[in-house]
Every structure is written in structure tokens, then in C-alpha cells.
Amino acid sequence: MTTPAADARLWYAQRLSAMVLALCVAAHLVLIVAATHAGLTAAALLARTRGSAPFAVFYGVFVVACAIHAPIGLRNVAAEWLRWRGHAADAVWIAAAALVLVAGGRAVYAVVAP
Amino acid sequence: MTATIDVRVWRGNAHGRFVHYPVPRRASQTVLDVVTHIQRHLDASLAYRFACRVGMCGSCAMSVNGVPRWTCRTHVEHEVRGGTLELAPLANLPVIRDLVTDMTAFFDKWARARGRFEGATDRTAPVAVVPPASPARRAADAGIECIGCGVCYAACDVVTWRPAFLGPAALNRAWTLANDVRDVAQDARLAAVAGDAGCHACHTQGSCTERCPKHIAPTAGIAGLKRRAARAALRRAP
Numbered sequence: 466m467t468t469p470a471a472d473a474r475l476w477y478a479q480r481l482s483a484m485v486l487a488l489c490v491a492a493h494l495v496l497i498v499a500a501t502h503a504g505l506t507a508a509a510l511l512a513r514t515r516g517s518a519p520f521a522v523f524y525g526v527f528v529v530a531c532a533i534h535a536p537i538g539l540r541n542v543a544a545e546w547l548r549w550r551g552h553a554a555d556a557v558w559i560a561a562a563a564l565v566l567v568a569g570g571r572a573v574y575a576v577v578a579p
Numbered sequence: 580m581t582a583t584i585d586v587r588v589w590r591g592n593a594h595g596r597f598v599h600y601p602v603p604r605r606a607s608q609t610v611l612d613v614v615t616h617i618q619r620h621l622d623a624s625l626a627y628r629f630a631c632r633v634g635m636c637g638s639c640a641m642s643v644n645g646v647p648r649w650t651c652r653t654h655v656e657h658e659v660r661g662g663t664l665e666l667a668p669l670a671n672l673p674v675i676r677d678l679v680t681d682m683t684a685f686f687d688k689w690a691r692a693r694g695r696f697e698g699a700t701d702r703t704a705p706v707a708v709v710p711p712a713s714p715a716r717r718a719a720d721a722g723i724e725c726i727g728c729g730v731c732y733a734a735c736d737v738v739t740w741r742p743a744f745l746g747p748a749a750l751n752r753a754w755t756l757a758n759d760v761r762d763v764a765q766d767a768r769l770a771a772v773a774g775d776a777g778c779h780a781c782h783t784q785g786s787c788t789e790r791c792p793k794h795i796a797p798t799a800g801i802a803g804l805k806r807r808a809a810r811a812a813l814r815r816a817p
Contacts (some may be wrong), residue, residue, distance in 0.1 A: 470770070544741065
């Protein structure tokens with residue numbers, strides 16, 4: 466269970482992360498389409514991403530925004546559709562945030578680590 | 580136009596059933612006229628609420644063919660489908676009997692949203708001048724005609740999903756007071772209407788605005804409360 470002030474902070478966090486995601490998803494899609502059209506191989510892609518600070522920052526921000534946005538959405542879905550609220554529900558969406566952060570962080574590390 | 584309407588009316592409390600009544604069609608007949616005909620001529624035990632019959636008191640709202648409406652201003656000719664009409668108590672409120680709901684939770688939420696004016700002066704102070712064209716007064720004017728009928732509350736899915744949600748009417752009331760320049764409880768009111776039980780739970784689906792018989796837009800007021808709460812949060816931690 467959270468306080469109204471904490472609820473409001475989560476709401477703002479989800480809206481702000483949505484704004485970040487809107488930009489990240491658009492850039493990511495453009496990147497995918499461009500890479501596909503250029504016919505780049507996995508090795509050629511990794512050659513561009515490994516050791517690249519811009520790629521690390523961009524996808525790092527992307528993962529953090531996902532880790533904030535999606536679990537808060539899951540929290541709302543659980544509360545409204547499953548009537549599941551309280552400490553146990555909070556633990557699950559916080560765990561989901563941690564999972565996205567760790568899994569996403571590992572993926573970013575794998576493609577940008579030199 | 581068929582000579583009679585097959586009216587299905589909810590009878591009983593939460594565990595009731597629909598009962599059929601044949602009601603004669605008449606010119607300019609309202610849904611409230613239909614209910615009154617049933618009670619006066621077919622079944623005197625039917626419970627329903629009404630008072631003014633002219634769209635002022637907000638007491639005759641009920642679900643007409645699954646849609647919440649003020650029945651005194653709802654014409655049968657616009658609602659009847661294939662000669663039938665279905666009348667039920669408002670959704671999202673406990674049913675007392677037949678078409679009568681318990682509005683306690685609805686009005687308690689107005690109090691929880693700090694829906695009463697809180698001034699700093701007494702009656703000896705000079706009358707406050709509020710220019711009618713000022714943005715705050717216009718924003719308050721847009722929501723001030725609420726008659727408390729509960730139609731928006733019954734139309735709101737978020738109320739169904741989150742029983743603690745204050746609902747469109749209480750939040751609209753809070754918004755009119757948030758735009759009252761004489762009111763001195765603004766921060767406390769914003770705190771009362773923030774969070775999962777308040778304005779931040781609204782999905783902006785607009786059912787309240789779609790259904791409000793007074794053409795008020797609670798959705799816009801709720802968005803306004805979100806903006807005010809954000810500004811207050813930037814000023815200081817909420």
C-alpha cells in the first residue's frame with residue numbers, strides 16, 4: 466500500500482518515462498530499419514556498438530525508462546483488473562522493475578562492452 | 580410507434596430480477612413518466628426516486644438500456660429499442676430496492692475530496708470581487724452546474740475497478756473550488772484529491788463527460804487537478 470503522495474509520484478514517473486520511451490522507441494525503430502536496409506551482419510553491428518558511449522547511453526536510458534514505465538503499468542493492471550493491491554502486489558511490481566533493469570542492463574552490456 | 584412498450588424493470592436489491600410491465604406509449608413521454616405510470620397503475624410497490632421532474636434536483640437518475648441517464652429529461656422515443664425499454668438502478672452504487680440506490684458513498688466522497696468552500700473571512704468582510712471573465716472564474720463556471728445526480732459516477736469504469744476512487748463528481752467539485760480565488764484550503768484539497776483514489780487514477784476515458792446531463796466535462800477538471808498537483812509537487816515535495 467502506498468500513500469497518495471507516493472501514488473502521485475508513481476503517476477508522474479510513469480508519464481515522464483512514457484515521454485522518454487516515445488523518443489527511444491522511435492529512434493530504436495529507425496535504427497532497426499536502417500540497419501536492416503544496409504544489410505549489416507551481427508558482427509558488423511557489434512563492431513559499431515562495442516565501446517560506443519552513445520549506444521551505451523541511449524540503450525541504458527531506454528532500459529531505465531522501461532524498468533520504470535512497465536512495472537507501474539503492471540501495478541495499475543493488477544489493482545484494477547485483478548483487484549490485487551497491497552504489499553504482496555507491490556513486491557511483484559518492484560521485482561518486475563528489477564528484472565527489466567537487470568535483463569536489459571545485461572543486454573546493453575553485451576552489445577556495448579568493448 | 581407501438582401502442583405499448585415492454586418495460587423491463589429491475590425489482591429487488593442486488594439479487595433481484597427484471598420484471599416486465601406493459602406501458603402505453605404517449606406523446607412527449609419521458610422515462611420518468613414510464614416509471615410513474617408503472618407505480619401508479621401497475622405495481623404500487625415499485626420504489627424509485629424523483630422530485631423536481633425538470634432536470635434540477637438530480638434525484639431521478641437510473642440506468643436506461645444500460646446507460647446512466649436523468650430520466651425526467653430523457654424521452655422514451657430516443658431510448659425505446661424494438662418496443663422495449665430496460666430500467667435498472669445506477670451502477671457502482673449499492674441497491675436499496677428496485678430503482679433506488681444508496682448514494683451515501685457518492686456524497687461521502689465529495690467530503691473526502693474537501694468539496695466544501697473554506698474561506699478566511701467572515702460575513703462582516705467586504706464582498707470579494709471575482710471578475711466573471713477571469714480564467715479561474717471561467718474554469719469554475721464550467722463545472723459549477725453539477726446537480727449531483729450520480730450519472731457520471733455510474734458511468735465511470737475506474738469507480739468500478741477502484742471502489743475507493745473519488746469519482747468524477749467529487750473531483751469536479753474539487754476543481755471548481757480549486758478555481759475559487761477566495762478559498763484558502765487549496766494545498767490540503769490537492770493532497771486530498773491526489774493519488775490512486777483521486778485524480779491520478781483517471782484514465783481519461785471520458786465516459787463522465789459523455790454522459791453528464793448538464794454537459795459538464797469532469798475529465799477536463801480532473802486533468803486540471805493533475806496539472807495543479809504537479810505544480811504543487813514542483814514547489815515542494817507533496
